[in-house]
Amino acid sequence: xxTMNKVxxxxxxxxxxxxKQVKGGKTLARFSLATDKNVRQEDGTWETMAEWHQxxxxxxxxxxxxxxxxxGDAVAVVGRLQYNKWEDPDGRKRRSSTVxxxxxxxxxxxxxxxxxxxxxxxxxxxxxxxxxxxxxxx
Numbered sequence: 001x002x003t004m005n006k007v008x009x010x011x012x013x014x015x016x017x018x019x020k021q022v023k024g025g026k027t028l029a030r031f032s033l034a035t036d037k038n039v040r041q042e043d044g045t046w047e048t049m050a051e052w053h054q055x056x057x058x059x060x061x062x063x064x065x066x067x068x069x070x071x072g073d074a075v076a077v078v079g080r081l082q083y084n085k086w087e088d089p090d091g092r093k094r095r096s097s098t099v100x101x102x103x104x105x106x107x108x109x110x111x112x113x114x115x116x117x118x119x120x121x122x123x124x125x126x127x128x129x130x131x132x133x134x135x136x137x138x
Contacts, residue, residue, distance in 0.1 A: 005080045007099050009053055011035040013073050017057075017065045029062035031055050033075060033099075055079070057101040065104050074107035 014032035022028060034050040041047055055077055057065050069075060079101040086094050 007077070007079050007081050009033055009035055009055075009077045009099065011053070011075065013069055013071050013075055014052065016071050017062075017069055019062075019066050027059060027062045027066075029057045029065040031057075031065065031069070033077060053099055054096070055099045055101055055104075056082075057104050061101055061104050065106070069104075069106045073109055076103075076105040076107060077101050078103045 011033040014034050017029040017031040020028045020030060031054075033053045033055050035053065036048050037051045038046050039049050077099060079099045082098050082100050084096050084098060088094050
């Protein structure tokens with residue numbers, strides 16, 4: 001039987017990527033990626049919560065991420081899951097997981113268009129619950 005370790009994530013950067021130089025002069029970029037998770041509350045309503053993933057990109061992928069990606073950008077990551085084990089100063093065994101990126105696609109930020117005169121369209125005012133200008137008494 002053949003096995004597979006593959007992760008695909010689509011989310012937003014929680015911070016600007018961090019550059020690290022490791023032995024041998026290799027470059028790596030570390031960043032956190034938030035994905036949404038819908039959770040049903042006790043009262044039956046749904047709440048969207050963020051799940052955070054730690055991602056590491058190496059060499060060419062790292063340079064691309066460091067050059068182009070910024071906090072809030074939408075990013076697609078394909079990679080593999082890696083587990084890290086260590087012992088903390090108190091002697092407790094610790095474990096964490098990291099996504100090691102094979103490919104990173106920077107999708108950018110969503111474009112928000114505003115009318116040139118700064119006015120909201122009437123449909124947007126209605127959606128926002130704002131009164132029509134004619135109903136304002138002053």
